[in-house]
Amino acid sequence: MSTRPPRDIAVGQAVVGVLMLGCATLGHFPGPVPLLFVVAAVGTANAAFPLMRTFGSALLGGVAAASIALSSVPFVTCSSDKFTDVFPCTPGAPTWHLTGTVVVAGLAGASLVLARIGSRPTDRSR
Incomplete structure (x- = not known):
């Protein structure tokens, strides 16, 4: 049994990394x-x-969780005059922040799935 990921999994990880x-x-x-x-x-x-x-999977899971946790921050800070110095409240900034955090979470999740598939043994006799 080999734990080396198949070539297509490695290519998928490389593509996700380049996208990130x-x-x-x-x-x-x-x-x-x-x-x-x-x-x-x-x-x-x-x-x-x-x-x-x-370690890589733990890092990816942490990034996915942190990006989802941070996705609503600009909407909260920009809705109040009290916290305008925390986040740049330009007209499109909250939307781009939300878009970016969701894309990060999605790519991190895709990479986690590829890492999990790549860690399975290649022995298919079971």
């Missing part, structure tokens, strides 16, 4: 969304290797 880095660099998401993309890309890179799969 592309969104972090080219997406016009307000902070801390680009940081979430970068941390998720690090988790994806770690999840591609058998030795670091547990």
